[in-house]
Amino acid sequence: MIHPLTPIYTPRLVLRCWKPADAPLLKEALDSSLPHLRPWMPWAREEPSSLEEITVRLAGFARDFQEGRNFIYGIFDRDESTVLGGTGLHPRNGPDDREIGYWLRQSAVGQGYVTESTAALTTIAFATWPLQTVTIVCDPDNRRSAAVPARLGFACQGTFPTKNGAPDRDLDLIWQTSRTAWAARSPLNTRRPQTVH
Numbered sequence: 001m002i003h004p005l006t007p008i009y010t011p012r013l014v015l016r017c018w019k020p021a022d023a024p025l026l027k028e029a030l031d032s033s034l035p036h037l038r039p040w041m042p043w044a045r046e047e048p049s050s051l052e053e054i055t056v057r058l059a060g061f062a063r064d065f066q067e068g069r070n071f072i073y074g075i076f077d078r079d080e081s082t083v084l085g086g087t088g089l090h091p092r093n094g095p096d097d098r099e100i101g102y103w104l105r106q107s108a109v110g111q112g113y114v115t116e117s118t119a120a121l122t123t124i125a126f127a128t129w130p131l132q133t134v135t136i137v138c139d140p141d142n143r144r145s146a147a148v149p150a151r152l153g154f155a156c157q158g159t160f161p162t163k164n165g166a167p168d169r170d171l172d173l174i175w176q177t178s179r180t181a182w183a184a185r186s187p188l189n190t191r192r193p194q195t196v197h
Contacts, residue, residue, distance in 0.1 A: 006065075006073070010120045013113060014076040015087065017065040022074060022083065023055040029083040029105040030054075036106035040142050042169075044103075075104070075117050084108040087117050089125050096132040098125045102148070114148050122152070126179050133176050137163075140173040149175035153185055 007016035037044035085104035
């Protein structure tokens with residue numbers, strides 16, 4: 001399988017497959033933001049990791065990406081000198097859906113980066129696969145995270161028993177948009193991001 005188009009350029013961001021060489025940038029972003037991430041991201045409770053561990057992890061992400069199993073992107077500033085966060089297009093819900101997840105470093109919160117990257121990935125997802133839906137799942141108490149799909153016109157599906165195994169979380173808040181609904185969104189949200197093959 002050919003991986004979805006990457007890198008993806010938005011007005012302020014580069015979204016691309018992680019490389020092992022990104023490990024120092026990712027470690028700095030994570031280590032500077034752990035108190036911010038741990039309440040919402042179960043994996044952040046296992047951090048900090050060594051540089052060597054992160055390098056191996058990123059090699060696995062790149063392998064999964066290239067082989068079409070999972071598509072985990074780094075969110076970088078336009079010169080790719082700073083990791084702002086991470087996102088992904090995950091085939092968790094069957095062949096007709098992709099699930100978008102995201103996190104940001106603490107210093108990047110509140111600047112619209114997740115909205116910008118999620119709009120781009122939603123457009124790419126529908127352009128790359130014959131999907132019917134794109135889904136976002138978040139903690140019901142994470143108001144910042146839930147504001148992103150609401151802002152982009154995703155429909156709230158309600159709360160359901162959690163599927164991520166977080167020890168202190170019982171419910172997932174699920175948002176979804178369909179191909180038809182996304183195509184009807186404003187040109188600001190649906191214009192095709194710039195990509196490099």
